[in-house]
Amino acid sequence: MTNPTAAMLVIGDEILSGRTRDSNMYHLAQALTERGITLREVRVVADDxxxxxxxxxALRAAHDHVFTSGGIGPTHDDITADAIADAFSVGISHRADAMALLAAHYARGGQDFNDARQRMARIPDGAxxxxxxxxxxxxxxxxxVHVMAGVxxxxxxxxxxxLAGITGGAPLLSRTLRLMRGEGEIATAFAGFAAEHPDLAMGSYPFNVNGNYGTNLVIRGTDPVRLDAALLQLTDLLA
Amino acid sequence: MTNPTAAMLVIGDEILSGRTRDSNMYHLAQALTERGITLREVRVVADDxxxxxxxxxALRAAHDHVFTSGGIGPTHDDITADAIADAFSVGISHRADAMALLAAHYARGGQDFNDARQRMARIPDGAxxxxxxxxxxxxxxxxxVHVMAGVxxxxxxxxxxxLAGITGGAPLLSRTLRLMRGEGEIATAFAGFAAEHPDLAMGSYPFNVNGNYGTNLVIRGTDPVRLDAALLQLTDLLA
Structure with missing residues (x-):
């Protein structure tokens, strides 16, 4: 069985302008990997x-799940719910259960449940x-499509x-061999090793520490025993 | 004159798997904003x-500039140069000037200029x-399309x-009013204010500090005098 696939859509002028550094993508990527869902693509778009x-x-047609982040608050620049309703060609209105949740929340805090706050109960039909x-x-x-807040x-x-309601696949695991050798020195041997292990994904990630080059060689797969064996072999080969 | 537009393409399994937290997007977004180039979209895709x-x-047809990050090193998983050549339907080969630069570099370091390292001199025709x-x-x-390393x-x-060779537009500036009030409390007044200033972009970004809700109201535009005046008005209105 292949793992389900996913895409993320980050909605946010504040990310594109460099005002805010996104952290939701990093969080989602880790959470999906742990759960055996393959994140294949992320797009960051403006509030339009x-x-x-x-x-x-585009994303919901290509992937099993789409996770969105941002644009569902009470202000005029929060337009995600309307855009999603439009994408699905369904209506959108103040929904009774969402209105009840919010009304009770603001009543508890002694705050006015005003028009702006009521906007947050606008939910596309059938959601x-x-x-x-x-x-x-x-x-x-x-x-x-799972539509979530940006905070x-x-x-x-x-x-x-x-995620509690989604069936994932086998978690994607990884093993890393950290070498204080440049990528160019080990690239040929590593390519040969990767070719001998077509069932495992192999990546090479260079780094620089105090002017010295090093490389993290990462082996990814779903079988921990197979990964441990491959890491031992790779260590014998290169370390 | 409207500002030039840009998109970014991040190439990296290591970002999508959550192994690495991207920082190039955040850096690029800030650099482009300072330079008056509007970053409209970012995509993160796998090493495929x-x-x-x-x-x-898709991105080069829709934007004035495309900036890519990742996949141009010496290892077998570095496939960006070939994919870009393919996208432009041009050939790719070891280019003499790039070969000379690299040969001199490795000679200086007393290192072998091997096949893997020579791969980094493979450049699409006409680049x-x-x-x-x-x-x-x-x-x-x-x-x-500007193709750059991921490190x-x-x-x-x-x-x-x-960026030294690109003509930008007027830098996009911003002013922020930080309020310790929830978004829902000020949303209606803020929407009215935004409607009265159609030439300025307005965004509202909620935050939470020690359980207390606050909101950053951000006004964006290119004219600093106009921004300062708008910030004063908004402060009078809400603070």
């Missing part, structure tokens, strides 16, 4: 209705709500809920 | 020939070399060279 809708449609244990305003899943703490909490 | 070629062609002051092996520009120090050094 047509751009978001086009990207969502399932994603629980938000941090600040209540829900995300939602439509088809294979990292909320994104991470929502993702934990979504 | 056809995927890279398809993404490059211009991008200088690599860190580790010599060059990047290259073909058409509007952050090298990416940043190559980018500085590329």
């Amino acid at each position: 209705h047509a751009t978001i809708a086009t990207a969502v449609n 399932t709500l994603i629980d938000n244990p941090v600040s209540i305003a829900p995300g939602f899943t439509v088809g294979n 990292p703490k909320i994104f991470e909490a929502m993702l934990a809920g979504v | 020939h056809a995927t890279i070629a398809t993404a490059v062609n 211009t070399l991008i200088d690599n002051p860190v580790s010599i092996a060059p990047g290259f520009t073909v058409g509007n 952050p120090k090298i990416f940043e050094a190559m980018l500085a060279g590329v």
Whole structure:
């Protein structure tokens, strides 16, 4: 069985302008790898209705799951829910269960449940709500698209809920051989080793420490016994 | 005059697997914003020939500049140069000037200029070399696509060279009003303010400090006088 595939869509002018350094991509990549879901592509796009809708449609057609981050708050620049409804050609309206959750939350805090806050209950028709244990305003899943908040703490909490409901595959494991030798010195031997192990993925990642070049050779696969054996062989060959 | 637009293509299994946290996107976003080039889209794709070629062609058709990161080293998993040549339907071969640069570099270090290292002199036909002051092996520009290394120090050094040769527009500036009030409380007033200033871009970014909600309201534009005036008005309105 091959593992399910996924894509991520980050919606955020603040990422593209360099104001904010994204952390949700890094978090999602690790969480999916642990769970045996292969993240194949990430796109970061601007807060633009047509751009978001086009990207969502391209990604949901190509992958088993799409995870989005950003643009579901109460302000005028939060346009993700409308763009997703448009991508799926469904309506969008203030949903009763989301309204009830939010009304109770603001009542508890003695805060006005105003129009802006009510916007966060606007959910595309046919969606399932994603629980938000941090600040209540829900995300939602439509088809294979999981729509989550951009604030990292909320994104991470929502993702934990979504992943609990998704069947993954065998987790992708890795073994790393760290060498204080340049890539060019070991590249030919490493290529030969990779060719002899077509069932394992091999990557080479150079680094520089205090002016000295080194290389991390990474072996990836799903069988830990096979990975351990390959790491021993590679160590004998190069270290 | 509108500012030139750009896209970035990050090539890297190691980013998608969560092994490495990308930093080149954040660096590029800031550098382009300072230079008046609008970064409109970023894609992160796997080390796969056809995927890279398809993404490059989509991005170079849609934007004035495309910046790529990763996959131009000496190892078997470094396939970016071949994929770019394919995307442009041009040949690729060991180029004399790149060979000479690298041969001299390895001769200086007393190191063998082996086949793997010679791979780094494979450059698509018609490309211009991008200088690599860190580790010599060059990047290259073909058409509007600037192909650079993934190692952050090298990416940043190559980018500085590329940007020196690109004409940007008016730098995008921003002013931020930080409020210890939740987004939902100020959203309606902020939307009204944004509507009154259609020439400025306005974004709202919630945060949480020790359990208290706050919001950064960001005003973006190219005219510093106009931005300062707008920030004063917004402060009067909300702070």
